[in-house]
Amino acid sequence: MYRGVMIIGEQRGGELHPVTYELLARGRALADKLSEELSCVVLGHDMERFAEGIIQRGADVVYIVDNPLLRNFLPRPYTSVLTRLAKEVKPEIVLAAATTQGRTIMPLVAAKLDTGLTADCTGLDIDPLDRSLLQTRPAIGGNVMATIKTPASRPQMATVRPKSTKPLSADKARSGRVVLKSYEKDMFTTCEELVRFVKDATQDVNVQDADIVVSGGKGLKTRDNFCMIEELASLFGAAVGATRDVVDLGWVGYPHQIGLSGKTVSPKLYIALGLSGSVQHLAGMQTSETIVAINKDPDAQIFKVADFGIVGDLFDVVPELIEKLKERKNGKLRREG
């Protein structure tokens, strides 16, 4: 009998990655609908210190598998441990993040368990008729959404797109169990080895963690004009985003690309300038809390998802906005000073 929801916590470099809290929020909602328990698995070394925080953010049970050989993500030992644990715990649902780690480990575990896996879900729900998992995901370049079920095999497995849900705030009053699991040595043997890790500074852009993202499209016309976007972003304390066309033109690097084949963001404020709002771009930003668009074409798709739109020439509007924001800032400083 398969019961309960299990999420796979994401560990990177000995730290618990915050995407785990997003998974906990997803898992909690599903577990409540099923009136079942939510568990969270964490693999790594010295990870027990995160258990309490995991419980505060929604877990009923935390499984910790501690071993120095699990310090770095390696497919083989991670697969062995997770497959074994899934067979022991028998959850009806298993979720992981659709990150390079989750998208690697989940297909491996699903194949070992001989069950179905749905990729990159943006929507998860329980079918009230049969209590099965409804997994909704974009496919074919964001042109369609598909809802997928795993009718007969268990567990039902899915990877969840990062930033597609908000974490729950920590509730210090929540309680739960921590279960330390240990396994025999040959569970950790591997045929892959991490020789070296090189941190890439250009990957540090972190559009995904920013509260505000200012994005520019081809409407900026030249790399020099794109500086306007950068100036506006720095005034807002925002990260710079871009469409694929802009990245292909080389105005900014790939880590800035928002959309289906780039990053998915869900900031408090997304400002879209001179970009048309193609389905592929929308796929990466439409869950933003507030969206502002400036475009000279009143029929541009981007206005369909905007909360506030200005129809106009960005070469007039943006400098004006920059000017007024600066004034405002200075005024504030003067008042405060």
Next chain:
Amino acid sequence: MNIYVLLKQVPGTSDVKMDEETGTMIRTEHKNVINPLDENALAEAIRLRDVMPEAKVTAISMGPPHAQKALREAIALGADEAVLLSHRGFGGSDTLATSKALAKALVTLAGGKLGKNDLVLCGERATDGETGQVGPMVSAILDVPVVTYVRKIDCENHAIVAERVVEEGLELIKASLPAVVTVIKDINQPGFPTLSGKLKAKSREIPVITPLDLGLSSDDVGLQGSPTRVVKVFRPRLSRDTIMCRQDSAGTAVDNLISFLEERGVV
């Protein structure tokens, strides 16, 4: 050394139609292309073959009969052999069923077991289903190592060293062979068909393999062998209550915007 490239034929443009009843894609014969990342995988296979003594590149695809066009293209681009898994029984396969069929084909072509220097190359993901699950699943079924998101491969004796691109940087991974590697766009610039390749592609027989040839039953492949079911397909729905302003010389649009942002507490 045998290098196998898993190659999927995908619709060339974004005009893909879905059968809303069955949740499967309606494919038409024209405008289909090799999945772009599979072209990178193939180019990498050819590059490795050309520096390895006695290496051979075999392209494998599962799909409808017209997927042999993609395989002929692969030969024109430099693959030595190509085989097509095609049969009604394979239709409607999800990633697990697809991977089982491809894994079985690999084992069969390798004569029972992949060799100690064999390498399987895939794209990180295909542009239509976009799951990125087939490569890792094939490796799990074959019980061989997998390295995903790879932008560089060096072959050593019975092992590879690969650069794997992750969110925060670059991992250098060493894995023993045989192994499965999934590649990303940065790995290379795919080449063009050569004249001799084109001639070879024209005359070459492309063997067609059925589930029966692989000893697979209808429970293993196709819809029956697929644990997932697409139950609904729909267009993404967007729309918010938009406040629209027109830019004017008095600058009211920008003033309104700033007030709006203040109201929402984001500035």
